[in-house]
Amino acid sequence: MLVDSHAHLEMPQFADDLEQVIQRAKAAGLSHIINIGTDEESSVKSVELATQYGLIYAVVGIHPHEARLVSAATYDCLRKLAAHPKVVALGEMGLDYHYMHSSAVIQQEVFKQQLRLADELELPVVIHQREAEADALNILKEHPPAYGGVMHCFSGDEAMLNECLNMGLYISVAGPVSFKKAHCLRQLIAQVPADMLLLETDAPYLAPVPYRGKRNEPAYVKHTAQVVAELKGLSLDDIGRITSLNVRNLFGIPAGEEQSRVVYPIRRSLYVNLTNRCSNDCSFCARNKSYYVKGHNLSLEHEPTTDEVLEAITNQSGDYEEIVFCGFGEPLLRLDTIIEVAKQLKFQGLKIRINTNGQGNIIHKHNILP
Ligand code: SF4
Secondary structure, X not given: OEEEEEEOOOOHHHOOOHHHHHHHHHXXXXXXXXXXXXXXXXXXXXXXXXXXXXXEEEEEOOOHHHHHHOOHHHHHHHHHHHOOOOEEEEEEEXXXXXXXXXXXXXXXXXXXXXXXXXXXXXXXXXXXXXXXXXXXXXXXXXXXXXXXXXXXXXXOOHHHHHHHHHOOOEEEEOHHHHOOOOHHHHHHHHHOOHHHEEEOOOXXXXXXXXXXXXXXXXXXXXXXXXXXXXXXXXXXXXXXXHHHHHHHHHXXXXXXXXOOOOEEEEOOEEEEOOOOOOOOOOOOOHHHOOOEEOOEEOOOOOOOOHHHHHHHHHHOOOOOOEEEEOOOOOHHHHHHHHHHHHHHHHHOOOOEEEOOOOOHHHHHOOOOOO
């Protein structure tokens, strides 16, 4: 599953074959496309696309290039558009000092106004920043987006990256991460926690290798995903699942059926989730924030029996190097189940591992290791 979190399908480059572009996106495994407005007209068209196609959601706003054209009526227009149920954010807004199509002063004012409007409308923001790091950060610190946001097509340095992450902003990665000379960008993206990453095409621009220089389209997001997966030491499935969940969390897009997982794959390992109980109560426990791990829902409705665990392992397709008892809790609380399940798996020649908080002997009041 993949999501293109930033595309411009309303642009004339897609006028002749939009239907085929959408079909190719579906065939490539995309569940959603977030279509981004850059001015009033494209924002209206984004909402029309979202109305027409189930997988498209819309973002409405004014790109810094167009800031000089903004009037009070523009904000009224954005307010009206934002009332549509498939408008999930405001943007793309921000600063672009590369071409200076609008003066820096006007860009800054329009950026601030849109940040205020997003708070008023209780929406997250999509931020464009090019060659304006210091001013963009200053404005974001003065007006931190109350409902979160994403730095689209991140292009800053390490200091900028850390500031954005400290503000809780997601980092979106586009095609340039695949370019031959983008060593610095790849190093930076490798540092971003997977649960703060989004993937995008910025279609029709910035096509990733092997399409560099051609028209970009949402289906190509999988090439960017492959590069990011390698940088994070994850599989393509892992990075697709994690970044799709990140998009849903940021933009409040409802999920399909997300059943809790008894077994869940990460890389070449199959993990077994036996319990949500733990003998510890760590203040930093990730369960205090969310029961999702690498995009999997680990909130158990009930603790699975031995038969249910074995059935879940049997039903999970894939070629795994190991089975790991490691849920969102302390697996050794269910020592008897571990022994029964592991015994049967070892007969099948499978490698077994247990991730534990080290309190097995305390829990069971004897040495359990033998
Ligand atoms: S699951 Fe891990 S982090 Fe959470 S309370 Fe238990 S030992 Fe601590």
